[in-house]
Amino acid sequence: MSKPIARLLSLYLLLSQAVAADEDFIVTDIKVKGLQRISQGTVYNYLPINVGERFSLDNAGPAIKALFKTGFFKDVSLERKGSTLIVNVVERPSIAKILIEGNKDLSKEDLTKALDSIGMSEGKVFNKQVLDKVEQELNRQYLSHGKYALKIKTEVTNLTRNRVGIHIKISEGRVTKIKQINIVGNKAFDDETLLKQLELSTTNLLSFYTKNDQYSKQKLSADLETLRSYYLDRGYINFSIESTQVAITPDKRDIYVTINVKEGDVYTLDKVKLAGNLIVPPEQLIKLVSIGPGEIFSRKQATETSKAISDRLGDEGYTFANVNMVPEINEKDKTVVMTFFVDPGKRAYVRHINFAGNTKTRDEVLRREMRQMEASWASGSKIERSKTRLERLGYFEDVNVETPQVVGTADQIDVNYKVTEKASGNLSAGVGFSQVQGIVLNANISQDNIFGSGKRVNLAFNNSDYLTSYQFGFFNPYFNVDGVSQGYNLGYTSRDASTINIARYSTDVANAGINFGIPLNEFDSLRFDADIKHTSLKKTDFSSIEISDFIKQQGDSFFTFAPAVSWSHDTLNKAIFPTKGGQQRFSALATVPGSDLEYFKVSYKHQLYIPVAQDLTFRLHGEVDYGDGYGDTDKLPFFENYFAGGTGSVRGYRNNTLGPRDHICPSGGTGCIPGKRVANNPFGGSTKIIGNAELFFPVPFLSDVKSVRLGTFLDAGTVEDGFNFGDLKYSTGISGEWLSPFGALSVSAALPLNAKSGTPTDPGDQKQIFQFNFGQNF
Template sequence: MKFRQLVAAGLLLSVANLATANQSQFVVEDIRVEGLQRVALGAALTYLPVQVGDELNDFRVAQLIRSLYSSTHFENVEIWRDGSTLVVRVAERPTISNIIFEGNDDIKDEQLQDSLDGSNIRVGEPLDKTVLTSIENGLKDFFYSIGKYNADVTAIITPLPRNRVDLKLLFEEGDAAKIQQINIVGNDIFSDAELFEQMELQFNTPWWDFMSETRYQQQTLSGDMETIENHYKNRGYLRFAIDSTQVSMTPEKSGIYITMNVSEGEQYTISDVELVGDILGHEEYIASVLPLTSGEMYNQAEVTYTEEFISKYLGRFGYAYPTVTTVPDINDEDKTVKLTLSVDPGKRIYVRRLNFEGNNITADSVLRQNVSQMEGTWLSNPLLESSKNALSRLTYMEEVEFDTVRIPGEDDKVDVNFRVKEQPSGSFNAGIGYGDRTRLSLQAGIQQDNFLGTGKRVGISLNTVSYQQSAQITYQDPFFTIDGISLGGSIGYSEFDGEDFNVIRFNSKQWSIGANIGYPIDEFNRINFGLTFADVELFNRSQYEQTDRFYEQFVDLNNPDASINYQSLLATVTWSRSTLNRGVFPTAGSSQRASFSVTTPNSDVNYFKSVFDTKFYFPLSRNQRWSFLARLRLGYGNGYGDINGNEQILPFTENFTAGGADTLRGFENNTVGPRGIQRFSEGQIVGPDGNIIPGSPETDSYILSRRSLGGNAMALGGLELIVPTPFVEEDFDNSVRTSIFMDIGNVWDTEFDFDEYAGLNNAGAGRNDFDDLLDYSDWKLYRASAGLSVQWLSPMGPMVFSFSRAIREREGDDARFFTFNIGQTF
């Protein structure tokens, strides 16, 4: 309306100017445009519907002015005649130099800018002042919809040199109106309390119920009304209706009173269910699985589920846009309803092309390898969902969405557009830890899960931790064949110091080379086979009862302090399953992994190890910002057979350990579990041949090591409540995670015989931090801890900050510490 008034005023002024000069009609011999600053003369002339040689009249003047105003470049236009020259005097609209938002808390800057873009208000564009009022009113309406009735929005224009302006939108949001009372009138079947439990909007909530919503929001009220209606209709009250809703506020606009008038009606039962339409020959199957049956109470949720089920079922066969409508035939006399399900499958839809957007690093071919929906085949909703899930589980994908786009002129073909958001696929694997005894520890490494965008995993690890110096190269091609068969391998060398690793003192050198191949069983399950050759050298050891049994197989009696060396060929089979919704920071689904490793009989050592891991994520909110995690890890290993008369046991270098970020937070790395026992015989003598003859066992004594040596059995578990990270926006939930956790578990030795040492004297009593010998074969000697963990997927790799405290510990445990890790696996 303002634009029309402005044009009309311009027309009157221009016509008046021409009329005053008694020159309202003439032949244009020249055109002169005055007042241009930013707009080029050539561009301005393109908006003039008059050329040299044309005859100018009142109609042409009106047409000319409308054309100039419609260009959006000018805020004032005047038409003059100078002899036979047409003079166009314009005042350009100022150019927006900067847009500033101030005082907005409930609306993000990005959302505001998107709103302004729709009105063509952006930096570098001319400012149309006529739309500012509508923008102000639109933003006020938004604040009113979320209960902020005292909110105000003011547009401030600050002139700048060269016909530029700064545009500031000043927000005064004020406080949201609180719900003072909710009244439901007309309900007899369900009490107010029962209906209030269904609603998201609440009032008079206790102070500790910080998750309740007491701020009025129009959209939330609409959702609550729908929820109450469903509550009734899901219980047979087919005629239920909300007759009216009144929302009133206090004079100061700080309180809201809500009143809903309802008509409950009576319960209805289903008299008959009939399927009509073209169901493509699947009538018998669909009828057999429908939850709607005669004689049962009417349930709106089951009706909706039935419609969705039929639609999804037909979608499996390419009928992606079926129409399923339930027509109720209500008999108010006997309170029954006949349901007629009308099905129109529509045309079978085919996929013309799969398109990928947002993958700046990952090649399209890599994404296609993970997509089960193929081009040229039927459009299948289950295949699209499984494709989305498979892409989301890639560790280098943060978000995945898709939509189908109909092709103009083709009613049976669509394009499928996958929109992905990548996240860092490489990690600088480093860690910093601090403990009461170990003090500062460091580690480093590099891994790339999406090497050069090929989806292949390449890792180069060079670690110089206090307890280990190692180098390893790994390679994994998840799609070695188009069928999803994977192939990988690794080669590595390490030098290890057990004492610095918080276990008993020993040193080792090891080099290994291995290969693995994997086969997909289905969308969620996979099986892998691996074979690894290892050469191990052990030296510089402390003698403990538990380790001597292993050393005795290889030790040279003439040189008992010499190093020992053994080789092994380890075969591994691994089963893995994952239904997680994301590869990193999942919030829903589960994962399981079971592996069994055994050395071949021709190896120098014969042993086996089995490990089982499982995790379950349970979303607690619709947006999955709140989620619950339950996890469990079990492990067991032992020797098999005998070599040269020596019964085989699990090498202590393969023992399970616990403590630290991966296992039991709140305990120092690898300090939980059995400790080394040194046994001494006080009455021993040296025989004529120089051999030691032990004395009476009653005089034996023992000393416990300060370090753990691990065990051949392990059980670890934990519960975590994943919560929104404070001061971090929802957009960053896929890269920052905060959780409150409790860890519990133990490592024990099933081969340990406590009775063999129970009667011995403790020679270390009073000299160690701990004096008592525990039954290290007892799995019930568990530890537990609780704390807070913050994880951040940084450009260098995942970072973990853990604040934890032991809530159940054993004598000698090293607890109460803070850890910070880079490159931690989640």
Template sequence: MKRVAALLLLASLSANAFAFAPFVVSDIRIDGLSRIAAGTVYNYLPVDKGDRMTNAQAQRAIRALYDTKFFTDVEFSREGDILVIKVVERPSISKLTLRGNKDIKSDDLKKGLKEIGLAEGETFDRLALDRVRQELIHQYYNRGKYNVSVLPHVTKLDRNRVAVEIEIREGKVSKIKEINILGNHAFTDKEIRDDFESGTTNWTSWYSKNDQYSREKLSGDMEKLQSYYMNRGYADFGIDSTQVTIAPDKRTMYVAADVKEGEIYKVTAVKLLGDLILPESTLRHLVIVAPGDTFNRAAVEASTDGIKALLANLGYAFAKVTSIPKLDKEKRTVDLTLYVEPGERVYVRRVVFQGNTRTEDSVLRREMRQLEGTFYSQAAVDRSKIRLQRLGYFKKVDIDKKLVPGTQDKVDVTVKVEEQSAGSMQFGVGYSQYSGMILSASVSQNNLFGSGDSFAISGERSSYYTRFNLNYYNPYLTDNGIGIGYNATYSKTDYGNTELANYETSTKAFSTYLGLPLGETDSLRLGLGISSNRIVTSFYSPPQFVAYQDQIGNRTEHAWTSTIGWNHDTRNGYWAPTRGGLLSASVDVALPGSTAKYWKFFAQANHYWPVGLGFVLYLDGQVGYGESYGKNGISDEQFEALKAASAKENPNHVLTDMRNDFPFWQNFYSGGVRDVRGFQDNTLGPRSCVGPSATQNANGTCTGGYYSYAQPIGGAFKVLGTAQVFIPLPFLKDINTARVSWFMDVGNAYKDYQSFDAKMLRASTGLSLQWQAPIGPLIISLAVPIRSQKEDHHYEERVQFTFGSQF
């Protein structure tokens, strides 16, 4: 067929270039152009004024114009000494439409089509359309869809244009009926195939899709098969053949692999050759294969990777370490040589950022640990990537290196980011029998105007409280990473209409704080704040609250507070980490001169572990503790006067000394959507009965009181533990978009540390969905209390959720 096509083209060229009597071209005229500029044609035409035109030159010129693929016909003629070129332009593609494709996104398809010249605005070439059809069919074959059909439709339009529509009928994925491994004797089929992605239909196939055939999956499984044997000593293992048979209906597949197991080999020697750069003893520490070991390809690869990583940290970015096993089939031994080729030591000429359309380059550059003008370090590049991911501004971060053209010792490092929303606009509407209608709104931006600064303002209103908060933080007040922040808060709360502790507060507070970096993973926070809190108790308030206020002697509490906090953060992501963790501890102190003198300690420790197959284990523990100091400024003489006044008013009542009690408005609470799920917010922990004749038994139940149950009042000590397993789901490909987990929460609040009793811990379990929905971050938890007391049933809440809207 190719020979026939060539003959036809030659005949066409000969016909269009009639026998010229040689002449000198005095001018050139081009007829038939409508869309293509004459200058474009002249650029491709190998003929100019003053040239001598011959038949051979005419044929070469026609061929050059055909090669541009701009024209369907080219004809040369002569008018005197004027060369006349008559052309017929190919039509342009006015519209390109894809229909029926579900497995491959239209944007991805159009990007690939554009690379081969099929795009809107381009010249239409039917041969390119045929190539597109074959390529699409090939791509669907790779996805196991063998009954796919691709039907291109071309519609002629006016002004020499066409509309191209590609109709794709994907069909259904072919399923694997059988997988047969032939020739295996040392291991069973089940042992070999345990880690395969491909499998036959079973009860989990609806979830895992393992029975859907894919060429890529099968290729990966064959590699796993080879690794399975070679990691267990079978150094001469081989796969003789892999056969895939498809049924006539193109819906069922049969897979067979013939293997040759070979024998188990022992390592007799491990040599290091080549340009080692470092002392051999240093590199030997990275080699985890030793003489006498059973051959293990994974251990060999880990050794070569370790050496390459070390050399890459020293600037040898393109180091190669080749493992050369020499087999002695009679003795069944392996003489292993690791050959080191470090290449040139390179330094970074330039660090370039791409994809940050909103974020300033300086925000990314200050997180980079690989600097320009220094030797390349893979460790510094890896650390830079983690720091950029943890900012929370980017959905994806990739860092590539490339040699500078014409050099062997310079590289450019390109940081490609895909930005995501770093701000949110959250609105909430809810209803509770305790608080009535709840309205909330907040606007936050963690990357204000692309500067890396964060800003947030929020407000919340219900039947019993009003809260406003304003926060600003600049993480780089100085070039070395010292940050400064400001926070202003106003809140007004009246718990009188709820079943929580009954009292009123009106608080105004302002604070400023510094963030001090202590290293790559550690930071220190120092803060100073001032607050004014008017606290009003009543007859229906918990009696211990009333007594405390009477002893303090003030309805308005003023406080100067200082804060010191420490963070150790090794997480590898912001929204959805999969490894690493967070350790934090903070102490808040109400300084001398404050109405109530106290200190609060809070600590948290959590960690993420990938446990295989996409599952991630997350453990979290929290503890909070508070105490008063200095008897809250009330001397013994003052207390004795209060005690005497109380006895005079009520001779049968002995005033309890509460000067060392922790301020009740600083109490820790437990329960809620971000605490022990399955219980309403702040409802666990100590409770107090209120009423003229109310009594409270050992388990906290009230009798004879004004209320039928106790008021939650919190406490000075709190513990919380969470175990969570994030579950991979096949329809949730991107964990940065959505995650599902099974969780178990355990915790409670106590009056003080001495009151801690493990028997009083509450627990719940359930499922949680975290989703970056179009409306914003959405968290839904379905929780079931598995350890509770009778009096808790009033506060149980099975479904809890929060949502917002991002920008």
């Protein structure tokens, strides 16, 4: 007989004698004895007896049970003293400390959370019944990590002040590995094909990282669903998994998994129908149907069709629309008639658009990015586009959106955007290093979101072997309510070209400009720039013949006024490290007639990001640039030439070294005999073409870190005078990019594929396998 029951019977005997003496009584007071940590109010809350009520033997059992049920006490008894009811309790001890030893595969934090989920944590009341569950819970945690040889020992130590310490000793044992996975009953697909679909696998070279050779019920369940989907997407409607067996060897070192399947027959589509209340014209929905008669049935394509129709209805405000797939299976002909039944429900309207988390940025800055309006019907694509526009501002680390239904209504929702602010700029100073520019010093006072208004102010100083620059800029992205932007810039730049692998000359440029941006639609915009520049050109004792000839013809000081126009089409989902979408840009610049130099430049750039898988993104990039002179200027000024090679173009070749070179005389004299010129430094050209294909993926072990990514690439490109692109250079390699707290870092290791060897009159292509930039944008 258990102690609580024995005490309860004793109490019944005690109270029966009291009742026999003077029967029941009215409780005028209740006193509690034995409390240490638990308050009297807690006892009164759980005790089903109050002052002023009549107490009898029938009340005793429920009162004791109620107090025991709290779990706070290991002993409870009742006494009567006159008309006072005395409650005697002995509290259970509290847990002062939980010590876990021997855990390696699972962290202490993970194990502590697991114990807390079953009611055992420091500060809580100790219950031996909960202690019995500890081993079960820890076994469950370790089994999910493939540890089947686990041994657990728990010790409880009594401490002062009615406390206990719990010591849990864990012997994890070695991981039980999957020795073999067998699939039985498959005829249409071989074992190798099906096993590639599964996450679980036998041990391979990457198992130390992927842990795919460690068995768990959750992984097996996911794999069974993957296997089922594989067959259903290929027409096997009646496919089923008959059974699964998991066997472990006696030494608990190896696991054998057997999956028994029944494939059935392949079914094709006979007809595809649309039914129900379609809302939008049927011809618009038919375009969304990705399956058709005569095709092999695919559950994946049917599900994608259902979602596409649902999303289309969502754009019309039918946020709660249901599109149900109703298949009619003809077992005789092995065909399926698929009906998509549309139930649009009620059209939903947006009551309020709310913002949270923008502690610095004003609500109006966020609200003007909204494409979904209040009081209009809800559009899923507009809500999502508004989220993308907030992400592209660059002011927030994270943006999330929720669309809860308004309580008490059937046709209203709220749209709630939650943002996480990030630093949008302030005073900064730093040092970086570039293989091209050497040590780079910079100081920058910038605010991309000054006073939370969305306007940008920038005052920058940069200094390196190549460049000394002072720049001031102001940009207002919403100069008026129509979204027209306006910006100003003022600066001075001194460049020494000889330090970056190109010809021997230097320039001093003072510039001032204004620009306007005009949105044409959601994704297209025009930009107009007007810049006035004064350029001072200086040659050195080692400058080439081409530079000397240019100065003789054009002079060394120039005023130019150059209006420019550009068109851009931008569907990228993020401003930094995008994963889908594209960007096109066409620009044209020309100095006005009467400028000291008369020339024009045109450029077209196109990049496309394609999500290949959850963590894989494929990028295609192409660029074509061309410039020439007109009027009194017979060709593009050489200091406006294009360059290629290195980071940002064709990696594996030294920066700026691809393309034409200037020339010197072997004797060093002022004149040159034809045929005696020797190619010298890279001089650039009037035409550039670049193409890149790159696959980005996360860093192993750091897949959750969004500021780092790796890539593998193929680059091609060249620079020429004119349109002769027969000398394209190619390279392939790997790359890495990191947006570090100290600046942007880009690295690459590339192998040039068709580098040209040097000759006595031509140094050939200059290779540079490893290249990097640090402290600059890339």
